Amino acid sequence: MAGPSGRRRFVLTGGVLLLLLLPFPQHTAAGAEGGGQSLSSPGSCLEDFRATPFIECNGARGTCHYFANKLSFWLSTIEQDFQFERPVSETLKAGKLRNRVSRCAVCIKDSNIGF
Template identity: 55%
Template sequence: MSPCRCIVCEGPAMVIAVHSQTTFVPPCPQGWQSLWKGFSFVMYTGAGSEASGQALASPGSCLEKFYAIPFIECHGRGTCNYYSNSYSFWLASLNTRRMFRKPSPQTLKAGELEKIISRCQVCMRKSN
């Protein structure tokens, strides 16, 4: 895995995330351009009762790469911890023929999770 880094950017126009709730990347609205494509992330839980998430319209809800546990906790002392009791929640893809039926339980093997996670795209309004 490559080293992680955080970058905060200011763009020239408004940015949104668009989610498909399918395994296909949704298009950007007319008049918007693509910044990146990814997987629809909803929230994660940390140790104890801590949890964090963001609005699905936020670019942070569309992560470029899928990781079962996408975060580690870093402290100001220069140390980081990975907690095995952390859980991440992703938006699942829906079968339009079965979307209002009771979900069927299924077991997925390593590497198969990406096949059921909703795809997304982050888009920026084109400046005229």
Template identity: 45%
Template sequence: MPFMFCDINFQCHYATRDDKTYWLSTISTRAEIPPSPVQGTDVLRFISRCVVCEVPSTVMAFHSQGPDIPDCPLPTRDHRWESIWEGFSFFMHTAAGEGSGQIFSSPGSCLERFRPAPFIECHGARGTCGFFANKFSFWLASVPRNYNPDQNRDPYEPQDGPCEEMIRTQQARTEMERMVGRCRVCMLINDEIEASIRETGPLLPGVYDPRQPLG
């Protein structure tokens, strides 16, 4: 539990209520979900790790609301956009009547890998973490390329189904997997920013480097 709370009586408490926190998880398949809540150091292998990076410019996510990965915005006379990564459009999560969402312009709304159970719930008072039946992840949905509402009187209503094959290959196989919206994260580049990158070098390994030819 990463926080404590204080009341108007100037009393502070830690993990004494039904406080919950949510963390990105490492779970990819149903077989990896523990049969019961875990605690202590056993929790660590289920919590995803991260790194904080500095970039010299604005970074934004762009969503296609379709099965195709969108391009970065077209260049203008003053600037252009360079791709950093592509992924799947993550909308929000809910659990036990609580939830939180993503700002769609935020890179956090474009996850590189699709996982139906992308987070783990931890309980402060119990000191345990687990995956529960009332937890849901929400992703932007798309419709097939060949579906034309002007030619189809009936609305598009896909059949519910599994989303398991895409977890391993990140390639859509089932109808529901093809409905997961795609996205791309791009960084704004202008002459001043490009000159700065040329002088200092790329700040992120594998990310846009103006000293190397694109592609």
């Protein structure tokens, strides 16, 4: 089923689609440190795409900083005809990033339908 934006929308059998969002699995800074969300968590789905969707806040005064060296990793889309082939490396320009970020859905089970 296609939504108003032309994007495909999926509703699971026995479920209700709450949100169609963007999956954000991981981020990292300098060194081997990093963090992220489990993809099974609704917290891993963000409403809007940002190349660096985070700031770091710490200290007693709640001082917040944005660091240009932090990286974010997103799940990307792949054409159906190429899904079982080795992906070709490509560089995306700033305006084209949103076209390649995949989507995730947050659903809830309809308790009136048994499985």
